[in-house]
Amino acid sequence: MSPKWRIGKLWSAILPNDEVEPGFRERVEHIIRQIPPGKVMTYGQIAALAGSAHAARIVGGIAHFGDPDLPWQRVVNKKGGLAGGYPGGRAEHAAALSAEGVAVSDAFYVPVAELLWWPEQ
DNA sequence: CGAGTGACCGCAA
């Protein structure tokens, strides 16, 4: 696979037909909105779907400065660990997930293997 | 404008 790997196929599965191809941030925010309650996605997964497989970090940046109305509590890292930068810290992040029925361990980890959601469904 | 930083990931020692 080339470094500039694109996943146009998966992206087209969640992008409405009449939408023009938006910027990276727009794509990330669009993906976040598709995550159903009780499910989670990882930063790397979102970055890949948005078009840059190694831009997981950027997703974190958007999470911090981006739209606070988006369900960022449904975004966790690859190990299922919660985000320390979440408003109120990991405790608030855990509380938001618990409210949706997600089991969060005492060490602030979620069973990402079971809860991981893909937009192609 | 330019440079630095970030709620991350994956591969190499």
Add this chain to the structure above:
DNA sequence: ATTGCGGCCACTC
């Protein structure tokens, strides 16, 4: 098993 570092794009200063 752990540690280090490159990479990506958007945002702030």
